[in-house]
Amino acid sequence: MAIIVHHLENSRSQRILWMLEELGLPYEVRRYERNPKTMLAPPALKQVHPLGKAPVVEHDGRVVAETATIPEYLVAIAGGRLGPPEDADGALRWRYFLDYAEGSLMPPLLLSLVIGKMGPLGWPAKGFVTRMAMTHIDYVESELSQRPWFAGTDFSAADVMMSFPLEAGRQRLKLDGRRPSIVAWLERIHARPAYQAGLAKGGPYAYA
Numbered sequence: 001m002a003i004i005v006h007h008l009e010n011s012r013s014q015r016i017l018w019m020l021e022e023l024g025l026p027y028e029v030r031r032y033e034r035n036p037k038t039m040l041a042p043p044a045l046k047q048v049h050p051l052g053k054a055p056v057v058e059h060d061g062r063v064v065a066e067t068a069t070i071p072e073y074l075v076a077i078a079g080g081r082l083g084p085p086e087d088a089d090g091a092l093r094w095r096y097f098l099d100y101a102e103g104s105l106m107p108p109l110l111l112s113l114v115i116g117k118m119g120p121l122g123w124p125a126k127g128f129v130t131r132m133a134m135t136h137i138d139y140v141e142s143e144l145s146q147r148p149w150f151a152g153t154d155f156s157a158a159d160v161m162m163s164f165p166l167e168a169g170r171q172r173l174k175l176d177g178r179r180p181s182i183v184a185w186l187e188r189i190h191a192r193p194a195y196q197a198g199l200a201k202g203g204p205y206a207y208a
């Protein structure tokens, strides 16, 4: 049965289109535009899932939400492709980075976005939040300096999950040559044909 991806422009749901392109699974994209004033998703997304957020995937009568849950679901229906490596350490890293991307890395990045929008009111918190985010960035840089992909020697769903926070982080925190492993990894993922194919299907995406 066809996979339907509910995708919001300029958002973390771009990862799901990329992953489906990597897996070569047929899918249909339903695109949603942000409200230009509030940047929120349109009410139509609430008809798909009560939270009204993207991404949401529909498949086989199921409605699957949460960016970290969807890749696991897709790995399962793709017979394990882009799943965890066979070695125990690699498998643990795979699961860890799937959770870490949204659970730990995104919150300080989101905070820095909100604080940036608050103007002078946000200034007192800016240094604290930037330091918190940079602690994560330095940690990720050290992980990527040890291996080419997040789980190990092979590209996997863990790389797909880590893309959005690092793309957003590169913009918000102005990552440069002092984080060479992250920058090189971003260039490697952007050069993948499946990444570009996902971009072409998804419409506006300001982070690539």
Ligand SMILES: N[C@@H](CCC(=O)N[C@@H](CS)C(=O)NCC(=O)O)C(=O)O
Pocket (backbone or CB within 6 Å): 008, 010, 011, 012, 013, 039, 040, 041, 042, 052, 053, 054, 055, 065, 066, 067, 068, 102
């Ligand atoms: N933890 C959720 C977060 C979902 C989420 O906040 N999605 C954003 C896309 S970047 C969204 O739909 N924003 C629009 C809105 O909140 O109205 C996930 O990873 O799927």
